[in-house]
Amino acid sequence: MSMLTWILRRDLLLAIRRKSDVLTTLFFFVIMVSLFPLGVGPEPQLLKAMGPGVLWVAALLASMLSLGRLFAADYADGTLEQMLLCPESLALIVLAKAAVHWLASELPLVLMAPLLGLQFGLPGDALWVLTLSLLLGTPVLSLVGAIGASLTLGLRGGGVLVSLLVLPLYIPVLIFGAGAVDASTSGLGAGGHLSILGALLVLALLATPKAVAAALHISLE
Amino acid sequence: MFEATRLECMRGDSRLFSEVGFFLEPGGLLNVRGANGSGKSSLLRMLCGLILPEAGEVRWNGANIRHSHDYKRALTYLGHLNGIKEELSGLENLRINCGLAGFDISEEAAIGALERIGLDGREHLPVNVLSQGQRRRVMLARLMVARTPLWILDEPLVALDADAIGLMRSLFELHLENGGMLIMTTHQELEIAAGTTQEIRLSS
Numbered sequence: 001m002s003m004l005t006w007i008l009r010r011d012l013l014l015a016i017r018r019k020s021d022v023l024t025t026l027f028f029f030v031i032m033v034s035l036f037p038l039g040v041g042p043e044p045q046l047l048k049a050m051g052p053g054v055l056w057v058a059a060l061l062a063s064m065l066s067l068g069r070l071f072a073a074d075y076a077d078g079t080l081e082q083m084l085l086c087p088e089s090l091a092l093i094v095l096a097k098a099a100v101h102w103l104a105s106e107l108p109l110v111l112m113a114p115l116l117g118l119q120f121g122l123p124g125d126a127l128w129v130l131t132l133s134l135l136l137g138t139p140v141l142s143l144v145g146a147i148g149a150s151l152t153l154g155l156r157g158g159g160v161l162v163s164l165l166v167l168p169l170y171i172p173v174l175i176f177g178a179g180a181v182d183a184s185t186s187g188l189g190a191g192g193h194l195s196i197l198g199a200l201l202v203l204a205l206l207a208t209p210k211a212v213a214a215a216l217h218i219s220l221e
Numbered sequence: 222m223f224e225a226t227r228l229e230c231m232r233g234d235s236r237l238f239s240e241v242g243f244f245l246e247p248g249g250l251l252n253v254r255g256a257n258g259s260g261k262s263s264l265l266r267m268l269c270g271l272i273l274p275e276a277g278e279v280r281w282n283g284a285n286i287r288h289s290h291d292y293k294r295a296l297t298y299l300g301h302l303n304g305i306k307e308e309l310s311g312l313e314n315l316r317i318n319c320g321l322a323g324f325d326i327s328e329e330a331a332i333g334a335l336e337r338i339g340l341d342g343r344e345h346l347p348v349n350v351l352s353q354g355q356r357r358r359v360m361l362a363r364l365m366v367a368r369t370p371l372w373i374l375d376e377p378l379v380a381l382d383a384d385a386i387g388l389m390r391s392l393f394e395l396h397l398e399n400g401g402m403l404i405m406t407t408h409q410e411l412e413i414a415a416g417t418t419q420e421i422r423l424s425s
Contacts, residue, residue, distance in 0.1 A: 006320030010306075010313075017308040078302025079321075085269055087293040087323045221272050 003088040004096045011100035014073075021069060026108045029062040033116045044121050051120025052130060052181035059109050059134060060141065060170050066105035067145040067166070068159050070097065071216070075153050084220060091209035094150075094216070098142045098209075106138035122185070129184040129194070136197040137177040143204040144169050150215035173200060222246060223371055223402055227277035230263050237263055238423050242277070247370070247400040248416040250393070254406070255423030261406040262301065264423065265375050268404065269298045281371075294323055297369045299377060303360045307349040311335055311359040314348060318363055326366050334365035339385060354380045361385075364392055372396065374405040386411070 015022055036054045037047055074080040083093050113134050114127040122130065148166035152158035180193035222245070229239040237260035245251055253261045266272045268279055270286050270293075278285050281292045305314040315331045326334075335344045338358045348356055357380045364372065378386050390411055393403055397416030 003321055003323060006317055010309075010317045013313070014306060014308055073306075076302075077306065078300055078304035079306070081271065081300060081302065082298075082304045082318065082321055084271060085293055085296060085298055086321050 003086060004092060007083075007093055007096045008100060011097060012103070015100065015104035021066065022104050022108065025062050025066045025105050026112065028065055029058050029109045030112060030116065032058045032061065034119065037119050047120045048122060048185070051117060051122050052126070052178040052185075054120070055113055055116060055130060055181075056134075056137075056174050056178040059106075059113070059138065060167070060174060062109055063106055063138065063141045063145060064163050064166065066101065067149045067162055070101050070146055070149040071153055072149070072158075075219070080153075080216065081220060084216065090213035090216065094146060094209045094212040095205075098139075098146050098212075101146075102139050102142040106142060110134040110138055122181070126181050126185045129190045130181045132194060133177045133180040133190070133197055136194060136201055137173045140173050140197075140200050140204045141170060143208040144173075146212045147208055147215060150212045150219060153216070153219040173197065176200070222282055223280070225268065225277065225279045228264070228267060228274045228279070229276040230260055230267060230272065231275045232260075232263065239276070241421060241423070243419060243421060245402050245404070245419070246417075247402060248397050249402050250397055250413060250416050250418045251402075251404040252407070252418065252420045253404065253423065254420060259423040261423060262375050264421075265298070265373050265404065265406065266300070268373055269296060295369055296371050296373065297322065297363065297367045298373045298375075299360060299363070300375045303356055305348055305356060305359050308347055310345045310347055311340055311351070311355075311362070312344040314359055315362050315366075318360075319366060322363070322367070322369075324366075324368065330366060331362075334362045335359070337365055338362045338388065354382060354385065357381060358385060361389065364396075370400070371402045372404070374403070376406055376408070378407050378409050378411070 033055055040046060071080060074083065084090060086093065110131060114131050117127045117130050145166050148162040151165065152161045155161060176193045176196045180190040180197065183193055184190040224244045226242045228241040230237040241264065243251055253264055255261050263272060267274050280286065281289050281295065286292045304318060312331055312335065315335060316326060316328070319326045332344050335341070338361060340355060340358055343351065343355065348359060351359070361377060377389060381389065390413060393413055394415040396403060
């Protein structure tokens with residue numbers, strides 16, 4: 001097995017053994033989204049209009065919750081040090097770790113989102129677009145979030161700092177993600193928005209692993 | 222050949238050490254000594270490439286380790302931190318750590334190594350039920366299967382009992398007899414009857 005397979009396997013195994021971490025993120029997402037209809041009242045037009053935005057903002061915040069765990073445990077127990085000494089390129093290791101983070105923390109949200117969309121009375125087409133936009137957008141959240149997580153390693157109050165660093169960077173994803181669903185409900189077609197989300201994903205895949213690797217080197221020095 | 226020339230280390234504004242150098246040949250053991258806080262761990266991390274030296278350079282087979290491609294494959298570094306996961310068993314930890322270090326070992330080989338280091342019957346227990354010394358053994362089991370020529374060990378004997386220390390000593394002797402190199406810090410006196418021994422003393 002290659003080193004990357006070992007990392008994928010290890011992180012998946014850890015995610016399975018620490019189910020509570022995965023479930024907390026998912027429940028946070030579900031509860032947060034469900035509070036909105038209770039708070040603003042059952043007006044179908046209003047709910048339909050704000051549904052996509054609420055779901056996307058909730059997904060951003062839920063992904064913030066799990067970011068702290070991306071490198072913190074490996075940093076604390078010395079595994080990260082070993083990864084830096086690993087013959088494989090650190091950028092690839094980062095990519096593998098971000099992939100598992102996405103699988104464990106973001107994919108459950110993506111799968112749950114259409115169900116929650118029903119609470120807002122979103123039509124069938126919009127639910128598809130919502131799922132697709134989340135599928136394209138949430139990996140960007142994991143990758144960009146990894147930059148914040150690696151820069152704040154070992155700092156006290158790092159969690160708050162990560163939010164401040166990373167949330168502004170999430171804005172384009174939020175705009176085009178929620179915009180895609182809006183465009184689809186208003187009959188404009190979501191193609192353009194989804195293409196831009198795809199482009200953001202490609203950009204993040206190319207650029208972030210190197211940046212994270214550099215940040216990890218600095219954090220561990 | 223592993224050598225370091227005129228290394229200098231700054232932490233913040235203070236200079237931990239300067240003008241540190243050595244030359245290590247196959248079969249050579251280097252003991253790094255010094256009081257607490259004198260920079261032993263920093264020196265070892267610098268030799269691994271985790272810290273950049275303020276001045277001087279570290280060379281593996283003549284090439285600076287920053288530009289050497291095979292250095293990371295030749296090195297096994299075990300630091301203060303165990304680098305093991307509480308939720309995983311000793312067996313899983315050992316196999317994964319070896320995989321990360323770039324070599325795969327079979328389940329039988331891993332169980333064999335854990336048995337030899339005194340963890341027989343505990344291979345499948347999650348590490349969080351093991352004692353401090355046993356966790357340390359899980360980490361050190363990697364040395365049983367590592368085929369790397371250069372070992373850099375930071376306080377490898379911490380938390381080990383007399384039996385385990387004896388076992389480590391014979392492991393180190395075997396490594397040196399096979400032409401390996403060993404750099405370590407320890408506060409315990411360890412008589413190693415193999416290879417050539419040098420000592421660096423860091424003063425704070």
